[in-house]
Amino acid sequence: MTLVAVARVGPARKSKPQSEEEEACERRQSENEDELVAAELEHLLVQEKIVEVNAAMPQMKPLARGVVRISFADRNVGETAITKFHGRRDLLKSGRELLVQEIKAAGKKRGRDASAASSMTGNTDANTGASKVIDGAQSYREVDYVAGDLVQVPGLRLLENFVNANEEKELLSRIDEAWEVPVHRRQPKKRRVRHFGYKFDYGTRRCDASRQVGTFPEWLARIADRVRDAVREAGATRGLEAWDPEQVTANEYLPGQGIPPHVDTHSAFTDGLASLSLGAVSVMRFCPEGRREGVVDVLLPPRSLVIMTGEARYRFTHGILQRKSDPIKGCGIVPRETRVSLTFRMLKPTLECSPCPCPVMCDLSHTPEPVEVPSVSRSDDCSESAEKPTSTDLHRGQDDVTKKEKKEAL
């Protein structure tokens, strides 16, 4: 996979030239200058020990005035370079600030250059040089710190400081006692997981309600009670007064690890999901019906609880991009650290989803009501016989997770 960074140097260019000749001269100079910037960047990659001398160098291509596109064949090298270069004024001989304006995985998609070029024409905050939303899921976006009710994703709620630092420490050490050895071929190969209450089956994306793997240990039951009260309160208008978590999954995300966009299986879990973040900040991406338009990135601070009810639970996919750093408003590009999450869910007594709040994201078949065709027999809504593609398959626009990784990582 190729990673593309668009580096831009400031400040603004010299005053407008008077004659055609001066203009041509200026153009030549600026073309030269951009070649020089490209050469300087190349030199910097070696100097900063990001690539080795004689190693295959990233490709540098001047794109427009003061803009250089850098293609990295190696994702890690690209991300390291970007983390080290962004926002620095001390790197270029000219003393101009280096801004990494866009970074994305280059695919075979057409119009790639056009999107890169459009990102240079006014999408940059003049004061900070930070990149704004450029192209939905295709690019790095700066994530604002969002808390409280998140209006763009109805039913999403973030409660900060849900546990304190001591509780966080204790939880982390308890979870760390016994990570599971992957047994299913689709169980995440890289991300470590642990299940409480019921095992999650990565093949069916459900829990086998007949196979309880024990009750919650005391340390988890205490937190589960608090999560129960918070979800009940958040979902009071949706009839979640009796919500009680029965299954908990612990996930460990090392830098560069994530979870593909998905909706938790409609037929297996009730409305109301909650996830507690521990250890480090991360960014969760929500997409309406898995589409890139309307994507919302939400910062999850450590010790916070994110609650999904209604549309957030049934209609929006949620996922964590596989990144080594996240651009966070006011903090710059923040390297990822190990995050552990505890996801609390309640099982449905039987596999059903009726009436389904969002049939396109449902794992069960929802056949439209028959319209005066008495001779055609139809299976009931929510029959298991005709499964739709999974919600993960329905997702479009995931930028940096390959199909294979998607299958493996969920």
Ligand SMILES: O=C(O)CCC(=O)C(=O)O
């Ligand atoms: O890590 C998280 O917070 C989310 C995990 C998740 O979405 C899941 O286990 O279904």
Ligand SMILES: [Fe+2]
């Ligand atoms: Fe989930």
